[in-house]
Amino acid sequence: MAGHTLTWFHALLFAASTLAHPCPLSVAHIDFADCWTQIPTVLIDTIASLNLTTLPPELHCSRLNVPLDYSKPMSAPNNNITLGMAMYRPQRPKGVLYYCPGGTDPGAAVAWQVALGLNSDSMPNFDGLLDYDLLFMDIRGQWSSNNLSVDVNTLAPLVGAYPSNENEFNAFHSAAQLVFQSLQNMSSPPGALSHLGTRETVQDYEQVRIALGYEKINFLGSSYGSYRNAQYAATFPERVGHFALDAVTPHGMDMADQVKFDIMAVNRGLLRADAYCQNNDTCPFHDKGRGIVPKVWQSILARAINGTLIACDPSAAANCTTYIRPWEIQEALAGALSGQPNFPLILEALALATTGNAALFFAGSSVPPIVEAWGVVELCSDTALADKSYAGYQKLLEVAASVDTYHINQSISILTQLVCAAWPYTVPAQPPLKLNATMLLITASFDVDTYVTVYSPGQKRLPIQNPYNVPTGLLAGDVDSSG
Ligand SMILES: *[C@@H]1O[C@H](CO)[C@@H](O)[C@H](O)[C@H]1NC(C)=O
Numbered sequence: 001m002a003g004h005t006l007t008w009f010h011a012l013l014f015a016a017s018t019l020a021h022p023c024p025l026s027v028a029h030i031d032f033a034d035c036w037t038q039i040p041t042v043l044i045d046t047i048a049s050l051n052l053t054t055l056p057p058e059l060h061c062s063r064l065n066v067p068l069d070y071s072k073p074m075s076a077p078n079n080n081i082t083l084g085m086a087m088y089r090p091q092r093p094k095g096v097l098y099y100c101p102g103g104t105d106p107g108a109a110v111a112w113q114v115a116l117g118l119n120s121d122s123m124p125n126f127d128g129l130l131d132y133d134l135l136f137m138d139i140r141g142q143w144s145s146n147n148l149s150v151d152v153n154t155l156a157p158l159v160g161a162y163p164s165n166e167n168e169f170n171a172f173h174s175a176a177q178l179v180f181q182s183l184q185n186m187s188s189p190p191g192a193l194s195h196l197g198t199r200e201t202v203q204d205y206e207q208v209r210i211a212l213g214y215e216k217i218n219f220l221g222s223s224y225g226s227y228r229n230a231q232y233a234a235t236f237p238e239r240v241g242h243f244a245l246d247a248v249t250p251h252g253m254d255m256a257d258q259v260k261f262d263i264m265a266v267n268r269g270l271l272r273a274d275a276y277c278q279n280n281d282t283c284p285f286h287d288k289g290r291g292i293v294p295k296v297w298q299s300i301l302a303r304a305i306n307g308t309l310i311a312c313d314p315s316a317a318a319n320c321t322t323y324i325r326p327w328e329i330q331e332a333l334a335g336a337l338s339g340q341p342n343f344p345l346i347l348e349a350l351a352l353a354t355t356g357n358a359a360l361f362f363a364g365s366s367v368p369p370i371v372e373a374w375g376v377v378e379l380c381s382d383t384a385l386a387d388k389s390y391a392g393y394q395k396l397l398e399v400a401a402s403v404d405t406y407h408i409n410q411s412i413s414i415l416t417q418l419v420c421a422a423w424p425y426t427v428p429a430q431p432p433l434k435l436n437a438t439m440l441l442i443t444a445s446f447d448v449d450t451y452v453t454v455y456s457p458g459q460k461r462l463p464i465q466n467p468y469n470v471p472t473g474l475l476a477g478d479v480d481s482s483g
Pocket residue numbers: 049050051
């Protein structure tokens with residue numbers, strides 16, 4: 001968990017709108033490039049260490065020029081950008097499957113991982129689908145798709161405890177405005193910042209479909225990738241083949257509800273950690289009975305609040321003068337309970353903290369990476385805020401407090417509200433999407449990324465009420481620190 005920070009984009013859900021009148025385009029043309037010139041940034045070291053002399057013939061890398069602003073022709077001044085993507089292409093594909101990972105995860109890199117057999121826990125296993133064309137695109141504004149630049153030092157003031165009074169709220173707002181100014185100043189083409197939402201991304205997906213010549217596409221989206229593929233389906237219903245939405249991020253949900261569900265999901269995650277402890281005798285608190293994990297958390301938080309919880313490597317603990325702050329340990333726990341929680345590691349971190357050392361929860365201070373800015377841009381492009389004022393923010397804090405049983409006090413939606421209140425462009429509101437297609441929805445009650453209360457037409461589905469009834473362990477998808 002050390003080094004873990006809750007990324008902006010871990011779990012996100014927001015309103016977006018479809019473009020009313022996209023310009024008719026000439027037929028999109030896809031250029032297949034030499035893959036050696038398009039190695040994804042995140043894989044450069046891996047590829048170098050593999051000492052490859054040839055690349056698998058199924059791996060294809062491509063670039064596609066598209067309009068920045070789809071309401072104008074690509075030939076208008078400063079109105080083209082280049083999308084980067086990679087494909088796994090068998091000899092006689094049975095169709096095409098798009099895969100879109102979450103948030104700012106690099107897309108094109110997954111094609112390389114598939115082609116080179118570099119599977120990992122954080123990606124789907126595509127075995128059994130290798131007779132399809134598999135398409136992996138970097139989202140516009142990110143990675144190899146006309147990525148944005150920013151002075152990352154402008155991001156640092158956004159990290160920390162949420163503002164606790166109006167002055168702090170205003171200071172945060174000014175800091176967020178500077179981030180957007182820096183992005184505007186440093187990114188190209190000029191004006192890029194205002195056309196980097198999911199409205200545009202779904203048009204990009206459509207251009208790729210046209211360029212590849214498929215009538216329909218199949219689409220697997222994870223986390224925010226499911227937000228994108230659902231919006232594609234709503235925008236181009238006649239193009240929908242088989243769609244799967246994993247860890248569904250909903251459209252058009254009220255911000256107060258989002259905040260409430262964020263906190264409730266973390267609460268369930270903590271109870272699952274407790275269930276794991278009861279089910280596994282390697283847990284340091286195994287013999288202390290049900291409810292021990294939340295109890296331990298409360299005592300640790302109390303020490304963080306009174307400023308006595310150190311955060312140094314245990315071997316140097318005797319001389320440690322670094323103390324973890326409440327928001328740091330709250331953020332670390334909320335982050336650790338999202339995604340695929342590593343319960344053995346979480347329990348180990350809690351056990352060490354009971355000795356007065358929170359080192360395993362401590363990320364240390366560092367300047368956020370540029371992907372955080374990319375994520376914010378897409379999120380703010382997609383999110384219409386009903387009330388950007390201090391009073392609106394306070395209301396969200398109240399909602400959070402009303403369900404924050406364990407004082408974890410962290411909601412990605414509160415952060416979204418704070419940052420996106422400074423977004424300099426108008427965002428059209430959008431009601432929840434109406435999708436007229438049968439799709440596979442994959443959700444989980446304990447996952448911070450996932451809301452089981454949405455996407456259930458005609459039937460309100462409640463979260464699993466009892467987290468102790470959810471299976472734990474490797475077979476239930478939990479990551480085991482030993483492997
Ligand atoms: C790659 O080649 C270098 C230099 O020949 C060698 O030192 C290294 O061990 C090789 N790496 C692998 C993974 O084979």
